Amino acid sequence: MEKLGALDRETIMSVLGEGRDFANELKRKLEITSDSREACDNLMENILSSYENAIKLLDCMGMLENSVPSPMVASNVSELPNSIEPTHSSEVSDLNSKDQTHKSKKRKTLPKWSEQVRVRSETGLEGHLDDGYNWRKYGQKDILGANHPRAYYRCTHRTTQGCSATKQVQRADNDFHIFEVIYRGKHSCMLERLKYNRENIIVQKKENDEETPITITTEPGLKAENQELVTNLDKFPSFSFPSTPIESKNLETQFFSEPNNFIGTNYSSNEFYSPATSDSYFSLPRYPVNDFGNDFAEIISNPTPYTNLSFGDLDISFDQFDFSSQLLDASDYF
DNA sequence: TACATTTGACCCGA
DNA sequence: TCGGGTCAAATGTA
Numbered sequence: 001m002e003k004l005g006a007l008d009r010e011t012i013m014s015v016l017g018e019g020r021d022f023a024n025e026l027k028r029k030l031e032i033t034s035d036s037r038e039a040c041d042n043l044m045e046n047i048l049s050s051y052e053n054a055i056k057l058l059d060c061m062g063m064l065e066n067s068v069p070s071p072m073v074a075s076n077v078s079e080l081p082n083s084i085e086p087t088h089s090s091e092v093s094d095l096n097s098k099d100q101t102h103k104s105k106k107r108k109t110l111p112k113w114s115e116q117v118r119v120r121s122e123t124g125l126e127g128h129l130d131d132g133y134n135w136r137k138y139g140q141k142d143i144l145g146a147n148h149p150r151a152y153y154r155c156t157h158r159t160t161q162g163c164s165a166t167k168q169v170q171r172a173d174n175d176f177h178i179f180e181v182i183y184r185g186k187h188s189c190m191l192e193r194l195k196y197n198r199e200n201i202i203v204q205k206k207e208n209d210e211e212t213p214i215t216i217t218t219e220p221g222l223k224a225e226n227q228e229l230v231t232n233l234d235k236f237p238s239f240s241f242p243s244t245p246i247e248s249k250n251l252e253t254q255f256f257s258e259p260n261n262f263i264g265t266n267y268s269s270n271e272f273y274s275p276a277t278s279d280s281y282f283s284l285p286r287y288p289v290n291d292f293g294n295d296f297a298e299i300i301s302n303p304t305p306y307t308n309l310s311f312g313d314l315d316i317s318f319d320q321f322d323f324s325s326q327l328l329d330a331s332d333y334f
Numbered sequence: 335t336a337c338a339t340t341t342g343a344c345c346c347g348a
Numbered sequence: 349t350c351g352g353g354t355c356a357a358a359t360g361t362a
Contacts, residue, residue, distance in 0.1 A: 141352065
């Protein structure tokens with residue numbers, strides 16, 4: 001598996017920096033207008049955030065290359081969904097706080113970080129974005145002042161491996177294409193993740209040996225077209241479909257059990273999938289960082305979920321890099 | 335039969 | 349006291 005050379009990295013960072021500058025300029029120009037000001041601001045922040053994180057990722061990759069390469073193929077980054085549009089990361093609170101084993105209904109004070117996930121309904125399936133974990137729904141609540149209920153999920157391996165990770169999924173009030181996903185706690189169910197990573201290594205190595213370029217073009221700030229993704233699915237091993245795909249089911253019934261909460265959109269027939277389970281098509285994995293320095297912590301807390309970038313002929317697959325061993329403290333899992 | 339989801343009740347923290 | 353997070357029995361599904 002090849003890593004990017006220093007020259008390539010500089011080129012990429014140069015291009016990204018240029019894009020960031022353009023976005024900044026656009027932001028300045030947009031300050032003149034008043035229509036949908038807030039939406040424009042949010043969009044611009046997202047664009048800038050994406051560029052910043054991409055640059056930091058590349059920068060950190062440079063540091064990784066000079067440090068300890070890991071045999072584990074990147075799952076953390078590669079699993080970052082590219083068919084979703086996280087609008088921004090809202091918070092990271094106390095990532096260093098200790099996990100608690102919840103033996104009662106006592107409210108947890110686990111590390112918490114959230115995502116806002118935008119989905120698109122008009123183009124249908126946008127690719128499998130399994131975050132590598134299996135989630136099991138354990139509750140749903142109507143939230144005061146919210147139009148949509150909040151669904152609660154915990155790691156399937158909670159009983160078998162004591163994994164304390166949970167997440168909450170709630171549809172945004174003002175835009176039903178946006179879901180807020182709040183993650184809590186770190187996964188301790190590492191065995192499955194290692195297995196997942198090994199499978200990626202094997203498949204990717206095979207692909208590389210055949211000199212087949214692993215390329216997927218998901219432009220920052222833009223949405224990958226469905227057809228494009230389907231095409232790339234054939235050659236991009238990190239994308240996979242669940243063995244038992246959810247078909248012809250109303251998204252609402254998969255997501256929230258209260259059908260009236262959906263606003264006039266037909267989500268039947270494979271349009272997209274629940275972000276909540278292991279069959280997620282737009283769930284966002286976020287991995288707490290303990291010992292990797294501020295840069296990476298910032299990246300993780302302020303995610304750029306684009307697995308791959310494309311600049312004309314320059315296609316980069318982040319899947320070629322290994323972050324998992326750097327992001328995750330092995331002692332947390334064994 | 336095993337596992338996942340639903341849902342009302344319970345419990346805790348603000 | 350109330351809202352939110354979790355439990356656990358009932359129910360659904362493969």
